[in-house]
Amino acid sequence: MSQPPPLLPPQPPPADRDDDGDGDGDDLPLTPPAPQAGDEVTFVVSADAVGERLDVFLTKAFPDRSRSFLARAIDRGAVRVDGLAARSSLKLRAGSQVRFTVPQPPRDGPAAEEIPLDFIHLDAWMAVVDKPAGMVVHPAKGNWKGTLAGALKWHLERAGEAGGLSIAGGPTRPGIVHRLDRDTSGVILVARTDEAHHALAKQFEQRTTEKTYLAITQTAPQFDRDEINLPIGIHPYQREKMAVRRDHATSREAVTRYEVLERFRGAALVQVTPKTGRTHQIRVHLAAIGCPVLCDGLYSGRTVIEPVFLRLPAGPPLLQRQALHAASIAIDHPVSRERLTFSAPLPADIERMLAALRSVGS
Numbered sequence: 001m002s003q004p005p006p007l008l009p010p011q012p013p014p015a016d017r018d019d020d021g022d023g024d025g026d027d028l029p030l031t032p033p034a035p036q037a038g039d040e041v042t043f044v045v046s047a048d049a050v051g052e053r054l055d056v057f058l059t060k061a062f063p064d065r066s067r068s069f070l071a072r073a074i075d076r077g078a079v080r081v082d083g084l085a086a087r088s089s090l091k092l093r094a095g096s097q098v099r100f101t102v103p104q105p106p107r108d109g110p111a112a113e114e115i116p117l118d119f120i121h122l123d124a125w126m127a128v129v130d131k132p133a134g135m136v137v138h139p140a141k142g143n144w145k146g147t148l149a150g151a152l153k154w155h156l157e158r159a160g161e162a163g164g165l166s167i168a169g170g171p172t173r174p175g176i177v178h179r180l181d182r183d184t185s186g187v188i189l190v191a192r193t194d195e196a197h198h199a200l201a202k203q204f205e206q207r208t209t210e211k212t213y214l215a216i217t218q219t220a221p222q223f224d225r226d227e228i229n230l231p232i233g234i235h236p237y238q239r240e241k242m243a244v245r246r247d248h249a250t251s252r253e254a255v256t257r258y259e260v261l262e263r264f265r266g267a268a269l270v271q272v273t274p275k276t277g278r279t280h281q282i283r284v285h286l287a288a289i290g291c292p293v294l295c296d297g298l299y300s301g302r303t304v305i306e307p308v309f310l311r312l313p314a315g316p317p318l319l320q321r322q323a324l325h326a327a328s329i330a331i332d333h334p335v336s337r338e339r340l341t342f343s344a345p346l347p348a349d350i351e352r353m354l355a356a357l358r359s360v361g362s
Helices: 055-061 066-077 147-162 194-206 281-288 348-359
Strands: 042-046 079-081 097-101 119-122 128-133 186-189 210-218 225-229 233-234 242-244 255-264 269-274 324-330 339-343
Touching: 055 066, 055 079, 055 097, 119 339, 186 194, 194 324, 210 281, 210 348, 225 281, 233 281, 242 281, 255 281, 255 348, 269 281, 281 324
Parallel strands: 186 324
Antiparallel strands: 042 097, 079 097, 119 128, 128 186, 210 269, 210 324, 225 255, 233 242, 255 269, 324 339
């Protein structure tokens, strides 16, 4: 197996360096310190690495980091190849310069936390949870506690229960096969064994899962049903956002279908079926057609919906998070292969918002 070139530039210590203090100058050169988080390191692609995927190339250079961890770093823009942002799947060419800003190493797995969870389904291989809005799926910068992963560890691994959750996703993502944004509620799958994890992940990769979301949009779409086919990439200057971007190194195909279920004055209830699974896909696509998800702080500009927004009498806020709910998912069971569909009802805050919209008419 080919090995990546050394970090550049490797600077040997001076020839007369005497590190053991015996005065004879015969010490071996010290090993250069390992790059730390935040350091920028540079590789030049050698002939024997030509054609390798970028994520595979970096995995060889950082064997203590998983390929999935490095792929996520690439997708977040931590790597530039010949000065340009690149995808994990980029095939490398001889002489290309790879600049990598070393990310924080993965932390230890989350501590088990006694947080209530609503299980829709539970068996020896998988679980399905109705995730509440406001819960982060797995630990990340600024969100180390109160996560779904920590709650799952308490529910499924407490009392010494062996093999409670898959570890295929790494220590910080026990059981996590896919994600929902923090403020998106609804159905999320969890793998309890590595075998189940790989089987479920393959279905997402091959797009055989069927995911259905319900969203309230700010303003109503022009058409009763349509398909949005617009590539999505990293936002050009706001790192926490994604954007519709054509012909950019980070751009990836993204397809979303929607159907209007109910129209209101200045809003609509829509059923959304994403055919691909890009970060923030539904939120970006609906915003791109002029109908952002209601109360989506990133893409609609509103973080709270007060009654006055609907010209109703003053009162408590109607909604304080994006009106997006993962209503159902259909998958093949990872062991029995039986086709299963799991659903989660609309949560109280979105029902309250819909009741208010209906009260003011269309």
